[in-house]
Amino acid sequence: MRDRGLSEEEVMRGLLKMRAKDLSYDRIFSSMCTPPHPIALKAHQLFQETNLGDPGLFPGSAELEAEAVRMMAELLGHPEACGYLSTGGTESNIQAIRAARNSADFRDGNIVVPRSAHFSFDKIGDLLSLEIRKADLDGDLKVEVGSVEELIDEKTVSLVGIAGTTEFGQVDPIDRLGRLALDWGIPLHVDAAFGGFVLPFLGGDWRWDFSVEGVTSITIDPHKMGMATIPGGGLLFRHPEDLERLAAYAPYLTVARPKALTGTRSGAAAAAIWAVMSHLGMEGFKEVVNGCMALSRRMASGAKEIGIEPVIEPVMNVVTLRMEDPEGVRAALLGRRWRVSTTRSPKALRLIMMPHSTAENVDLFLGDLEDVLRK
Numbered sequence: 301m302r303d304r305g306l307s308e309e310e311v312m313r314g315l316l317k318m319r320a321k322d323l324s325y326d327r328i329f330s331s332m333c334t335p336p337h338p339i340a341l342k343a344h345q346l347f348q349e350t351n352l353g354d355p356g357l358f359p360g361s362a363e364l365e366a367e368a369v370r371m372m373a374e375l376l377g378h379p380e381a382c383g384y385l386s387t388g389g390t391e392s393n394i395q396a397i398r399a400a401r402n403s404a405d406f407r408d409g410n411i412v413v414p415r416s417a418h419f420s421f422d423k424i425g426d427l428l429s430l431e432i433r434k435a436d437l438d439g440d441l442k443v444e445v446g447s448v449e450e451l452i453d454e455k456t457v458s459l460v461g462i463a464g465t466t467e468f469g470q471v472d473p474i475d476r477l478g479r480l481a482l483d484w485g486i487p488l489h490v491d492a493a494f495g496g497f498v499l500p501f502l503g504g505d506w507r508w509d510f511s512v513e514g515v516t517s518i519t520i521d522p523h524k525m526g527m528a529t530i531p532g533g534g535l536l537f538r539h540p541e542d543l544e545r546l547a548a549y550a551p552y553l554t555v556a557r558p559k560a561l562t563g564t565r566s567g568a569a570a571a572a573i574w575a576v577m578s579h580l581g582m583e584g585f586k587e588v589v590n591g592c593m594a595l596s597r598r599m600a601s602g603a604k605e606i607g608i609e610p611v612i613e614p615v616m617n618v619v620t621l622r623m624e625d626p627e628g629v630r631a632a633l634l635g636r637r638w639r640v641s642t643t644r645s646p647k648a649l650r651l652i653m654m655p656h657s658t659a660e661n662v663d664l665f666l667g668d669l670e671d672v673l674r675k
C-alpha cells in the first residue's frame with residue numbers, strides 16, 4: 301500500500317479505467333449471471349453495511365432473509381422448508397452434502413452424482429474427504445438411474461440430481477432418483493442452482509422439487525436467473541434437523557448457532573433477493589423466463605437454418621450446438637467480440653440466453669457464426 305493515499309478523484313479515475321476493461325453483458329452468451337434487476341441494485345445499496353453473520357444487530361435484514369427463504373420454499377413446492385441465503389451454488393452444494401455426511405456415523409463415505417454435475421462436487425470430495433462417484437448419462441444427457449443404483453453402497457451418504465445442468469441445461473429424472481433414495485434410505489440433494497429460477501416458470505408437468513418424495517435439499521441461485529446481486533445463493537432443506545446439522549457454536553454472536561459456511565454474510569444480497577422476488581412475483585418471472593426461452597428457440601432454429609443441429613432441443617435457456625471444432629469457432633467468434641463457451645462431452649458450442657440477451661443480438665450472432673463456419 302502507498303504511504304500517502306490518493307485523492308478521491310484519483311481513486312475514481314483508477315476505478316473507472318479498470319471498469320472499462322470489464323465487458324458489458326450484451327455480447328456475452330457464456331454467462332449464467334446477468335445484470336441485476338434495478339430494484340436489486342437499489343436494495344443492495346440500502347443494506348450494504350449489514351452483516352447477517354450477526355443477525356441480532358440487523359434484525360431487519362434477518363427478516364428479509366427469512367422472508368426470501370420462505371418465498372423460495374413456496375416456489376420449490378414445500379412452504380415449510382427451511383434454509384439460508386448462501387454465497388452461491390458452490391456453498392449451497394457444499395453445505396447440503398456436509399449435512400448429509402454429518403447424518404452418517406462414519407466419515408469415509410461416498411456420494412453418487414451425475415457425470416454432468418458442476419465442478420463444485422469435485423471440491424466437495426476434496427473438502428469433505430468423500431469419494432465422488434460419477435454416474436453415466438443417457439442419450440439425452442440425463443443421468444441413467446440404473447448407473448446411479450450400481451454405484452450406491454452402504455457408505456453412500458447422498459445422491460445428487462441436477463435440475464438444469466451447467467453445460468446442457470438438462471433436467472435429471474428427479475422423481476426416479478427420489479424413489480431410489482427412499483428405497484436406500486439416503487438423502488437426495490437437487491442442484492437447481494440454475495434451474496431453480498427457470499423451471500417453476502416454464503409451465504408443463506415438471507417433477508423435480510420438494511413435491512418429489514425423497515428430495516431432502518435443494519440449491520437455488522438468485523444471482524443467476526433470479527436477477528439478484530452477487531453473492532446471492534439459496535439452500536433449502538425439507539427437514540429442520542438437516543439444517544441443524546450445520547450449526548456451529550459462537551457464543552459471542554447475537555445468534556449462537558450459525559448455520560452458514562461463511563461467518564460474515566451480506567445482508568445487502570438478502571435485501572436484493574427479497575426485492576426482486578417481491579417486485580417481479582410469479583408473473584414477472586414468468587415473463588422473464590418466457591423471453592429467454594423464446595430467444596433459445598430463435599437461436600436453435602436459426603442455427604438449424606445454417607446447417608447446425610443442437611445437441612438436445614433446448615429444455616431450458618441453454619442452447620448447445622454440435623460442430624467439429626467448437627474451440628476454433630469460439631476463438632473466431634471472440635475476434636468478433638462474442639463471448640461463448642464450449643462443452644466437454646459431447647463437444648459443442650454453448651450459448652445461454654439470459655435476461656440481458658436480445659433478439660437483435662441473437663440474429664447478429666447467427667450471421668457471424670455462419671460467416672465463421674464458412675471460412
Ligand code: PLP
Binds near residue numbers: 387418521533
Ligand atoms: N451448480 C450448477 C448447476 C451451476 O450451474 C453452477 C454454476 O454455474 C453452480 C452449481 C455453482 O454456482 P456458483 O458459481 O454460484 O458457486
